[in-house]
Amino acid sequence: MSFDLILWVALGTLIGIVVGAIPGLTGAMVIALSIPLTFAMEANDALALLVSMYVGSVSGGLITATLLRIPGTPSSIMTTLDAYPMAARGEAKRALSIGILSSLVGGLISWGILVGLARPIATFSLRMGPMDFFALVLLALALVVVISKGDMWAGLFSVCLGMLLSMPGLDPSTGQPRLTFGLTELGDGFKQLPVLIGLFAVPEAFRLATRAGGEGEILSGDGGAFLKVREWKNQLANLIRSSLIGSFIGVLPGIGANIGSLIAYGSAKASAKDGDKFGSGADSAVVASESANNATVGGALVPLISLGIPGSVIDAILLGAFVIHGLQPGPLLFANSPDIVTTITGSYLLANVAMFVFMWFGMGLIRRVMEIPQWILLPAVLTFCVVGSYAFANRMFDVWVMLGCGILGMLMQRFRIPLAPFVLGFILAPMAETNLAKGLAIGQSAFGWFSITVFVLILGIVAWPFLRRSKPA
């Protein structure tokens, strides 16, 4: 491992963190757009740079999720639920340190899996069919409702509203546009990024604006320092479980990266001692969400390395980068040039360490995001949201969608309807429907022991609140 490589990893991680932290810019966007910039670089250096951007961007989302309640990517939605309340009550330092350490652990554990078990896991994941995927997504949807804080009905309403918003676009079973109201721009439905940042960032920006008078500042105080060793011991099981969930779910192509942290959050809520505090700033919640979302990165690299199948959008872009650098992607690449595998796994490990170093020692600086006056922060956040929505597909339509979702988000907050279930419903419904359509086309043989087990589990989850209620207290 050369010194150059370490420099590229450090640079990539730093860029990734910054990009992940800026609402409106995502890792996928920046990685895709940086590929042409790597034309002149050595293949190994380029891959190291891109992989570490990937790691950095997933971790950087933690910063805005914690301090501003704006998730940079779908994978940090679960983090906003608890890290923000924690920061809002003056424990920003604690929230960040938990998040950063959990991210590191999640990254390291999934690195272990990536290096040690890639091949068998990837081969197993091939056997998972569309119905199994559908079952998993349905499980995640059921969890969204169950874990939504407070009023379950408000959560259900929010999820369904999100699902409804995802309906326009191409019907996955026929390939024909539906519910587009004659708008050709709507032919592909609403895109994830404008909806996500519109819903979260715009209402936050306006909340900042209305507060500009000065009262009601968020506290950036030192309250609640680092977790004590004893507290970490309590979280050990949670850390390992969430990282494993993140790694294994992350392996599943197309669905893993988004639902890994959700399922880890759900299972942590079920088993943690502070389970009933989830949603109002529980340690275990931040631990679960952050360790799992970093672990999905390693998980998603598993099928890429062992089978040549990209596990996530970003991995697909990485595959494209191989081609440009004259490497034939696919399994043969890894059989023929093991040094590439070493580069990817090595830079993944290094990037996790670099991420930890940057974020841990930069925490003082990061926390000052909260001290930036609104009149600087707000115009910056809004311009980034606009340019980010635009750049995704190069059209103004997405920017208007962002604005519309911003208004929707403000209305929902006004009426105390939680936002997170809405976005999750919006993201998960198309995955569920696509996989259901595939499964139904395949027919009976699509049902296997895995999907049936998960369906039973979902039934249990849905029935649980009713069963518990009927029990005499």
Add this chain to the structure above:
Amino acid sequence: MRYVLMIAVWLAVLTAGRAQDSDFPRKPIKVVVPFGSGGASDTLARVVQEGVRRSQVSPEPFVIVNVPGVGGSLGSRRVKNARPDGYTILNLHEGILTARYSGTVEYGPEAFVPIASTGQAHTVVCTGPDSQWTSLDQILKAAKEKPGTLLYGGNLGAPSHFVGLLLEHLVEGAEFKIVPLGGGAERYSKLAGGHIDLAIFSLSEYKEFRKTPERPEGLRGIVYLAPERHSEFPDLPTATEQGYDLVTGTTQYWWAPKGTSQDRIDKLADILESSMQSEFVQERYGEMGIEPVLLRGDALVESVEAADAQLAALDLDTGTKPESLPLVPLLSGLCVVFGFGHWVLGKRSVEQAEKKEALSRMGLVMAVLLVSYLFLLQVRGVPYWASTSAFAAISGVVLVRSVRGKMIAVGIGIVLGVGLNYLFKSVLVIDLP
């Protein structure tokens, strides 16, 4: 007198320049790639783009603009409606034909002028590693004996779907069950996992995913839909050898909006041709298994017409159409109503108690600012950096009270506008409004 002469000469030069158009292009050429960045189409376009840069044939660069959506039709529609000045062109394969046949758009290649095609790859029909079928003949016979039982994975409305229909068409009464699957990687994983029976791949995908001793779960090639066998895979028979006349593949076409002048079309074709001849493109194409065939002029038109005729021969009204799941939107709509009802019933009392602060005046001012900023971007009257600087500066000024703060806000606004403009336009090469 001297001035008049100078102006006359100047005018003459100007008009001459316009007539011959010899200095085209004078600004970067936007290449609309109607798929996401990082995909196969995008990668190919970017390789050609890099070839244009390296061959130094064009004074201005090609700029890739990704407009993904609806199997390429969002992007193709944008180019169709663009000004026909040669500065906005489209890079799209046979998807331009299949989109019309599948009914997603109402126009086809006739809405464009073809510039050139840069490279093509023929299609390979594959089964899973342990499939019971070893030849096209067996597959088609099975599809005829038990229509609708063989599972064919294809991307609905895209070329991969239509090749399935072309295969069915070879034998009267043969019918596959089409399973809607996405790109090559997904079709591969579903074949390798034994979830579907057959699918098609481009030669480069076949190269990646074929069965080898190191990869027992790889694809088994059945036939190569090309005029003759590929030199790298001499064991892979063509369909013609097995008695079925089917040749098809993916050709990377470049299109300009209808009405673009012939001079500019020729100039663009020249640029693409030089790019194709560059060492960079030749090498990359070799690695990707793409035949570096450049078509222009009559050969190009023939190629488009042949592909169109092939699809036109399909009788698209027969056969089992995929059914939609009509209940899904309805169900989510019902759930919304149901959830809303429950929520209203349960919440009414609590809501009365919580008096929300009204959106303050400041919020309203910001909303007006934001909407007018977006409006400016929409009409494209003002350059991006100017409107963004103005928006950021004015909103900062409105929000802060002290004079020093206002000055800083203006400074930050300008830095933001210019900085973002530079970052996106020059570093990341994105086409901003």
